[in-house]
Amino acid sequence: MGWLAPGFLLGALAVAVPVWLHLLKRSASQPKKFSSLMLFEPQRRSTTRRRRIDHWLLLLLRVAVLLVLAAAFAEPYVRGHLPGAAPAKLLVLAVDTSASMRAGTRMADARRDALAVVAAKPRDTQAQVVALGSRADSLTEQVQDAEVLAAAIRGINPTDARGSLALLASLTRTLAAGTHMPIEMHLFSDMQATGLPPDFNELRLPPAVSLVLHPVGAATTPNWAVESVAAPSQVWDPTKTRIVATVAGYATPAATRTITLSINDRLASQQSIKVPASGRASVVFAGPDIPYGLVRASVQIDGRDALPADDRYDFVIQRSERVHGLFVHQSSDVATGLYFGSALESAADAAVVLDEVTVDQLRNRDLSAYTFIVLSDIAGLAPAVETRMASWVRAGGRVLLSAGTAAAQQRRIPLFDAPILGSHDYTRDDIRFASVAAVDEAYAPAGALAGWQGIKVFYVTRVDAPQAEVGLRLADQTPLLLEKTLGKGRVVLLSTGFDRLTTDLPLHPQFVAFIDRIASYLSGRGSRVSALSVGDSVDLRPDPALRGSADVLAPDGTHPLDLRQAAQVRTWPLPAAGFYALTLADSRHDLVAANVSRLESDLTAASPDTLKLWQASSDRSTLAASSAPVTGAPPIVRDESVHNLWWYAMWLLLVAVVAESLVASRYLNSLRESS
Amino acid sequence: MQNLLDPAVLNAISGLDLVAATVVDGFVAGLHRSADFGFSQEFAEYRAYAPGDDLRHVDWNVYARSDRAYIKRFHGETNSQLMLLVDASSSMGFASHAVSKLAYVRFIAAALAYLATRRQRDATGLVVFGDTVRDFVPPSSRQGHLQRLLASLMQAEPQAKTSYAAPLTHLQTFLRRRGMVVVMSDFYAPPADIVRAVTPLRVHGNEVVLFQVLDPEELRPNVNGSSMLIDLETGAQLEVSEDYVQGRYRERIEAHVADLTREARRAGIGYHLLQTDQPLDQALMQYLRLRTGRD
Numbered sequence: 001m002g003w004l005a006p007g008f009l010l011g012a013l014a015v016a017v018p019v020w021l022h023l024l025k026r027s028a029s030q031p032k033k034f035s036s037l038m039l040f041e042p043q044r045r046s047t048t049r050r051r052r053i054d055h056w057l058l059l060l061l062r063v064a065v066l067l068v069l070a071a072a073f074a075e076p077y078v079r080g081h082l083p084g085a086a087p088a089k090l091l092v093l094a095v096d097t098s099a100s101m102r103a104g105t106r107m108a109d110a111r112r113d114a115l116a117v118v119a120a121k122p123r124d125t126q127a128q129v130v131a132l133g134s135r136a137d138s139l140t141e142q143v144q145d146a147e148v149l150a151a152a153i154r155g156i157n158p159t160d161a162r163g164s165l166a167l168l169a170s171l172t173r174t175l176a177a178g179t180h181m182p183i184e185m186h187l188f189s190d191m192q193a194t195g196l197p198p199d200f201n202e203l204r205l206p207p208a209v210s211l212v213l214h215p216v217g218a219a220t221t222p223n224w225a226v227e228s229v230a231a232p233s234q235v236w237d238p239t240k241t242r243i244v245a246t247v248a249g250y251a252t253p254a255a256t257r258t259i260t261l262s263i264n265d266r267l268a269s270q271q272s273i274k275v276p277a278s279g280r281a282s283v284v285f286a287g288p289d290i291p292y293g294l295v296r297a298s299v300q301i302d303g304r305d306a307l308p309a310d311d312r313y314d315f316v317i318q319r320s321e322r323v324h325g326l327f328v329h330q331s332s333d334v335a336t337g338l339y340f341g342s343a344l345e346s347a348a349d350a351a352v353v354l355d356e357v358t359v360d361q362l363r364n365r366d367l368s369a370y371t372f373i374v375l376s377d378i379a380g381l382a383p384a385v386e387t388r389m390a391s392w393v394r395a396g397g398r399v400l401l402s403a404g405t406a407a408a409q410q411r412r413i414p415l416f417d418a419p420i421l422g423s424h425d426y427t428r429d430d431i432r433f434a435s436v437a438a439v440d441e442a443y444a445p446a447g448a449l450a451g452w453q454g455i456k457v458f459y460v461t462r463v464d465a466p467q468a469e470v471g472l473r474l475a476d477q478t479p480l481l482l483e484k485t486l487g488k489g490r491v492v493l494l495s496t497g498f499d500r501l502t503t504d505l506p507l508h509p510q511f512v513a514f515i516d517r518i519a520s521y522l523s524g525r526g527s528r529v530s531a532l533s534v535g536d537s538v539d540l541r542p543d544p545a546l547r548g549s550a551d552v553l554a555p556d557g558t559h560p561l562d563l564r565q566a567a568q569v570r571t572w573p574l575p576a577a578g579f580y581a582l583t584l585a586d587s588r589h590d591l592v593a594a595n596v597s598r599l600e601s602d603l604t605a606a607s608p609d610t611l612k613l614w615q616a617s618s619d620r621s622t623l624a625a626s627s628a629p630v631t632g633a634p635p636i637v638r639d640e641s642v643h644n645l646w647w648y649a650m651w652l653l654l655v656a657v658v659a660e661s662l663v664a665s666r667y668l669n670s671l672r673e674s675s
Numbered sequence: 676m677q678n679l680l681d682p683a684v685l686n687a688i689s690g691l692d693l694v695a696a697t698v699v700d701g702f703v704a705g706l707h708r709s710a711d712f713g714f715s716q717e718f719a720e721y722r723a724y725a726p727g728d729d730l731r732h733v734d735w736n737v738y739a740r741s742d743r744a745y746i747k748r749f750h751g752e753t754n755s756q757l758m759l760l761v762d763a764s765s766s767m768g769f770a771s772h773a774v775s776k777l778a779y780v781r782f783i784a785a786a787l788a789y790l791a792t793r794r795q796r797d798a799t800g801l802v803v804f805g806d807t808v809r810d811f812v813p814p815s816s817r818q819g820h821l822q823r824l825l826a827s828l829m830q831a832e833p834q835a836k837t838s839y840a841a842p843l844t845h846l847q848t849f850l851r852r853r854g855m856v857v858v859m860s861d862f863y864a865p866p867a868d869i870v871r872a873v874t875p876l877r878v879h880g881n882e883v884v885l886f887q888v889l890d891p892e893e894l895r896p897n898v899n900g901s902s903m904l905i906d907l908e909t910g911a912q913l914e915v916s917e918d919y920v921q922g923r924y925r926e927r928i929e930a931h932v933a934d935l936t937r938e939a940r941r942a943g944i945g946y947h948l949l950q951t952d953q954p955l956d957q958a959l960m961q962y963l964r965l966r967t968g969r970d
Binding site: 031032033034035036037038039040041 | 767769861863890893902903904907908911915919923924927928931
């Protein structure tokens with residue numbers, strides 16, 4: 001006999017409660033008024049007598065209730081057959097549907113083995129079929145009907161998902177928690193080594209589970225794959241574009257492979273590459289002809305191998321015109337424009353044409369020609385100009401303000417609509433400067449950049465903007481980078497200047513990255529990625545407040561979102577490889593590419609020792625066919641049927657509770673009569 | 676008629692005067708069938724009229740027949756004085772049933788006052804005391820005095836501690852006539868101290884009687900398991916066990932009663948233990964017994 005959940009036996013410690021209560025009831029009672037205590041003496045009873053327990057029978061029953069309750073939760077079991085009881089267990093048939101199961105006849109073998117297990121199943125044994133892809137999908141309820149189980153198994157097909165053996169362990173733990181029967185888990189999989197989690201503890205099985213492994217496919221299968229493609233997500237000058245593709249071979253001999261780059265399903269370039277045995281090689285496609293707009297690009301290896309799904313790598317490139325930005329400064333300020341413009345030109349992905357004007361020249365500028373505007377330490381804007389700029393921002397424009405020494409002399413920050421509380425000149429303090437102490441990692445313009453702690457800020461303008469989102473904060477909690485929404489537009493405030501007098505930011509390499517990132521942010525280009533993996537989620541609702549409808553056009557030409565999902569869902573996982581045309585909730589259109597995870601490309605199976613260790617993680621696991629692949633016949637499973645006594649414990653608990661109630665009622669009546 | 680002397684029955688009667696009348700009338704009705712006791716209405720003897728005698732008591736029939744004036748005398752006609760000392764300390768408020776000790780004492784005092792003033796024409800006074808004299812009604816036999824006594828009894832509420840020395844010393848100054856002093860209390864004090872405090876009341880030949888009024892629960896407490904008791908007078912708390920209450924406490928209360936009885940007898944003081952669940956006739960009987968003995 002043993003316990004399936006022995007941790008619950010700690011609940012038996014609760015028996016101390018009724019014992020304590022019975023003692024407490026005896027030693028302490030309701031105060032009772034009496035004429036005079038003159039004739040009473042303090043008790044001089046012995047400790048033993050004082051601690052004598054009344055109502056022994058009641059106490060014993062209460063202790064029994066708690067003990068049986070703890071035992072029921074701990075789920076006692078016995079091995080072997082109970083007299084007069086049929087062996088009961090739950091058979092779970094988990095079929096791996098990850099992308100690697102597309103290789104060769106793996107899926108067919110898995111289906112065949114699973115059907116064999118169903119055929120050998122005792123008629124009264126309940127079973128359940130589970131498809132194990134990126135998630136565990138129950139294809140049937142827990143049923144005894146072999147036909148239902150077989151039909152579900154026949155309907156299983158491989159997917160593009162990444163497999164994880166840890167998912168099976170997690171599923172097993174969930175099933176064990178929800179059922180009071182021992183579980184016999186059968187896994188039909190290629191047992192990919194890459195499917196093992198980094199931490200072996202994630203594979204640990206509950207005690208009541210016996211694991212039977214049904215490996216399919218060869219232990220080692222040669223396979224080539226386009227491992228990765230490094231390509232810019234946005235380009236405006238294709239002649240400068242470089243696309244680097246890496247081809248990897250797994251258990252493969254040295255070979256020369258032909259790599260093809262396709263743009264919008266048209267051959268753009270083709271190169272041959274020598275891939276070493278079980279090694280990697282890269283090929284560069286320089287200056288491909290990329291049309292304007294969102295472009296479907298893919299790199300593909302010629303020929304066929306064991307797993308065609310990873311021979312192609314899809315990605316998306318967006319070609320667009322360079323955006324125009326306007327840099328506005330005081331007429332006396334000639335340095336900041338130089339710093340800002342130089343940083344923008346130095347950025348590798350610079351896609352901004354920056355016009356530089358003084359604040360006086362701003363009056364005659366047509367703002368609609370610009371994607372964003374930078375106001376560098378502007379002492380003030382003419383009311384008409386500010387009104388015009390505010391209207392431009394509300395319509396979707398974006399502004400970056402820097403509040404240096406000139407802006408700090410004003411009462412409020414224009415456009416940002418926040419009063420100036422004052423300024424702080426750190427050079428007059430002992431510390432001479434302030435450092436950045438807090439970075440909001442989720443704030444795109446600043447969060448992803450490192451090295452903020454090395455920036456020295458000498459002068460800062462303090463504003464009262466409690467509603468603003470703060471991206472950077474100084475050590476004295478003064479906000480350094482803030483953002484507010486104005487209509488459809490955004491206003492970003494740097495509470496110091498771009499000059500070297502107020503901060504040494506322009507002297508640091510982070511300045512170029514920061515200017516490039518914030519220019520991208522202000523121009524609305526964001527940080528789109530060129531390719532995703534199957535299972536990754538796309539954001540269909542960048543602004544959760546928007547109530548618009550989203551739509552997805554899948555590679556197979558279907559619209560997978562139903563009406564409720566289209567109206568409500570914010571993120572959506574990509575279920576299969578290919579290109580997805582997205583219509584976001586804000587009516588923007590996007591295109592994403594999903595690829596099979598390259599962890600599926602290595603078809604090498606986990607070592608038998610590892611699998612045996614996994615099976616041994618449950619002390620009731622059964623050593624099955626891990627060392628000898630199953631070829632038709634069901635594995636021989638030792639009869640170590642475990643019988644859970646939980647049900648009997650619950651009956652015993654019921655009896656104890658009823659007895660306790662009767663005895664307690666009797667004592668209660670006697671107490672009432674005596675009182 | 677005995678039922679009318681049951682404290683539980685009397686407790687249901689709202690007016691103390693009605694309680695007193697009910698008790699005494701019922702008691703007297705029972706006594707009329709007894710040969711041992713008579714009341715002032717019962718003829719005792721004739722005595723020659725002397726100047727100063729109340730003309731109302733002259734037997735005019737005898738005078739008409741014999742031309743001599745005789746005074747008709749009755750049993751108990753000799754006027755006496757009855758002082759009722761009522762302990763109204765907090766402990767007297769204890770009750771394990773419908774009648775508290777103070778309520779029981781009220782019944783006794785009211786009945787005695789009624790018996791003394793209406794039947795015996797004795798001057799009756801009242802002292803309500805706790806740790807001090809809280810109410811004092813001088814002895815009198817005037818008409819309407821009974822109502823004053825009953826009103827004072829009604830106003831007596833259990834409060835404060837008990838002190839026998841100060842009230843009884845105070846009372847000595849008012850006892851100028853020979854009579855009876857009835858002290859009603861639970862007497863939770865050392866018996867020697869109680870008797871020492873009461874003994875001076877025997878000046879001028881007063882008869883002193885102690886009525887120790889106890890609740891049955893005080894004599895035979897019923898405690899289940901361990902109980903925390905709170906002293907009604909001091910507020911002190913004490914945890915007592917069932918074993919102690921069933922054994923040692925009963926021994927101590929019985930010893931206390933026995934000591935008080937012995938000390939009182941030794942000092943020539945009457946003593947009676949009254950339980951609040953018993954009829955009141957015992958107290959009345961004791962009063963009449965003492966008064967008859969003094970005639």
